[in-house]
Amino acid sequence: MQLENIEFKFAGFEAWEPHKVSYIDWRKSVVLLGDSTTYGFGLDEEDRLHNILDTDRPVNNFGYPGYSNEHIFKIFLYLMRRFGKPHKIVIGWSSPDRFVVVNDNIGTSVGHWVSDSSEKNFLVEHTETHKHRTQDFRDAIRLIDPDVHEWTVFSNMPDDVPVLKFIDVSKDKSHPGPKTMKQLASQIEL
Numbered sequence: 001m002q003l004e005n006i007e008f009k010f011a012g013f014e015a016w017e018p019h020k021v022s023y024i025d026w027r028k029s030v031v032l033l034g035d036s037t038t039y040g041f042g043l044d045e046e047d048r049l050h051n052i053l054d055t056d057r058p059v060n061n062f063g064y065p066g067y068s069n070e071h072i073f074k075i076f077l078y079l080m081r082r083f084g085k086p087h088k089i090v091i092g093w094s095s096p097d098r099f100v101v102v103n104d105n106i107g108t109s110v111g112h113w114v115s116d117s118s119e120k121n122f123l124v125e126h127t128e129t130h131k132h133r134t135q136d137f138r139d140a141i142r143l144i145d146p147d148v149h150e151w152t153v154f155s156n157m158p159d160d161v162p163v164l165k166f167i168d169v170s171k172d173k174s175h176p177g178p179k180t181m182k183q184l185a186s187q188i189e190l
């Protein structure tokens with residue numbers, strides 16, 4: 001995926017197929033941004049958030065496993081510059097302890113899954129920085145769209161981001177299950 005000349009790679013991850021996106025009726029659409037939870041990892045297709053929102057609007061899911069809050073912010077900026085503001089933006093924030101390392105225009109996702117000790121050390125040494133950076137991303141997005149719907153599954157996000165409580169789990173036993181996602185979908189005002 002190319003965003004502002006950065007190609008994103010996922011160290012330690014297999015490649016998952018991104019969801020198909022339609023830019024038709026963009027200003028009437030609902031845009032989902034986030035990581036594997038927003039993507040619907042471990043869920044059957046019919047249980048993924050983009051398929052269970054109660055709307056007749058086009059829903060475009062840009063969530064992807066391994067995405068960091070920096071990915072979310074970069075994709076948000078790209079979409080706003082290229083297509084303008086959609087009807088509704090829904091963000092499932094990732095952990096602030098994920099980030100992107102860019103070398104030679106290749107951005108590699110870094111998080112708890114990395115085995116490189118220097119990247120692990122960077123995670124630990126700069127936890128506070130990652131939290132402040134995530135808050136900057138949130139503030140910038142809310143300046144453009146104060147009606148953004150935010151949520152997370154991570155407890156290390158700021159207190160004003162609602163944490164999705166798991167009712168059940170997906171097939172992989174670590175992501176929210178179908179009932180949990182239906183509960184989330186019912187909370188999103190479109």
